[in-house]
Structure formats: C-alpha cells, structure tokens
Amino acid sequence: MSARKTIAIPAAAVALLMGAAAAHAGLLDSTLTPPTGSSPSTNWTLGGVPCTLIPVPASAPIGTGTCPGVRPGAIVRSDVVGLCTLNFLFLGSDGSSYVGTAGHCILVRDLFGGDVGERSWAPGTGPVARDDGGNRIGEFAYAIVQDPKDFSLIRLDPQVLASAGMCHFGGPTGVNDDRPDFTQPVVLNWFGNGVGVGAVVPARSALAAGMPNPDHVFAQGVAVSGDSGSGVISSDGRAVGVLVTVGVHTASLGFGGLDAGTIGMTRLTPQVERAQAVLGVNLDLQLAPVQ
Secondary structure, three states: OOOOOOOOOOHHHHHHHOOEEOOOOOOOOOOOOOOOOOOOOEEEEEOOEEEEEOOOOOOOOOOOOOOOOOOOOOEEEEOOOOEEEOOOEEEEOOOOEEEEEOHHHOOOOOOOOOOOEEEEOOOOOOOEEEOOOOOEEEEEEEEEEEOOEEEEEEEEOOOOOOOOOOOOOEOOOOEOOOOOOOOOOEEEEEEOOOOOHHHHOOEEEEEEOOOOOOOEEEEEOOEOOOOOOOEEEEOOOOEEEEEEEEEEEOOOOHHHOOOOEEEEEEEHHHHHHHHHHHHOOOEEEOOOOEO
C-alpha cells in the first residue's frame, strides 16, 4: 500500500462512505437466558477505549433475505441472543467447517458491560445456530468477549452447504494484517443486516485513517444493531476483522497511526489464533474471488 501525499479526508467523502453502526454486548453466565426483546446497550472497551456494543435484535429487521444461505454477510440466529451477521468461513483440521460471528452474539449475562471471558463447547453441547429461515445450521463451538477480542465460531452440521464468498463484495482473498499509518487511509467494506439501514443498504463502507493497531481498527462509518459479527474486508478483498462496536473514539497517534473513528472492529488474526489454541484445531480461512 503506497503512502499518500495528503491525509486530509473531505467531509463529503466520509459522508458517502458512511453506511450503518454495529454490535450488541452480552456477558456470560452459567445459564444462558433468551432475551424477551432487544437487550439494552452496554459499554465495553476496545483496545482500552470506551465503546458501546449495540443490542442484537431478537427479531429480524424489515426486508431481510438479501444475503441468503450460510456465508459472510448472511443472517445467523440463536435462541440465546437473537439476530447477528456471519463473517468468514473456515475449514478445521478436524474435518469440520466453521463460520464466525461476534462473541457477544452468544455470550450474555447482565446489562452492564465489560469483559465476559471465553467459552468453548464440545460437539453436541453448544447452543444451536440457525439461518434466517430458522433452519439449524450447527452449534456454537467457541466464543470470547474479552478486550480486544469479540469473536465466536459455529461448527457447521455436515450436511450444511456454505459459501466462502461475501455477499455483494466477494472475497476474502486472504488476510490483511497490514498496519498502515495515518498517511495511508484504508477503505473497509462489509455486508450487514442492521435494522432499518441494512434493509435498504446492506453493502456498506467505512474509511479508516490507517490501521496501526494489531488488535483493532477504528473507522469513520455507520453500523446498527444486526450488523454485529459482520466480516470486514479491505478494498482488495482481504479479511481485516469483525465489526463489533459503535461510538466516537478520541483520536490518538498510538502505534504510529490516527486511532479514531465511529465504529470499531477486532482484527481477525489474533482471534483466530486464540480460537485455535482453545479448540485444538487448526483453522484455514476459505477464500473467494472478489466480485
């Protein structure tokens, strides 16, 4: 990625890129209780910065079905939390296929926010995951909500057909672990199911003033409840991370970049590495061409 001669980002350009805000927060307990409605907003930190994880809706937003099947950008449901968005597809060394979403899409305890920790489930014991039509697709195998990680994996049932390609954008073509500074703005894309906005404009983009931190990215964009767990890719199609937070983050030059924005993402590689260690399974990201 080449350096830019200027770092000014016109407000009009940012406005065109802004497109809808992210995720709910849940906290783990020994008993997982289905919500009676949408859980209230809770506060969390991403990279030590206070953030808000927007509630996951317990019911579908209007106009869903724009990304059918099991693939990045499709809807996933659980009886524990409600509706979220799937991210990337992985092939495990145990022969199972896995698909990701946010950790707070399954770990729930109270209404006050903060780290939950992590949990894994042996085959046959995890909470059931369903597609937008209510059909079982598998069960949760792993989840973490612990700053700066917010990630979960669903172990797909053997008969479930899944696609690696993200709706509308295609990809991922690989993993983007680049750490450009604030002189190298990055366009980030995702396909989400946010209530209201996602029904009209599910394919959206945001603009990051670099991606200096190895664990998270802040960007200027908009996301809403239901976008939780969406896979985020760079403009070349590589997987960057998972959309999880919304809120205005104060600018800083930590790690050599302008670490600020209105939405937050946890980067993919550290979360997958942790999941592999806990599950004892190697996970290979499944690739797809860009569209």
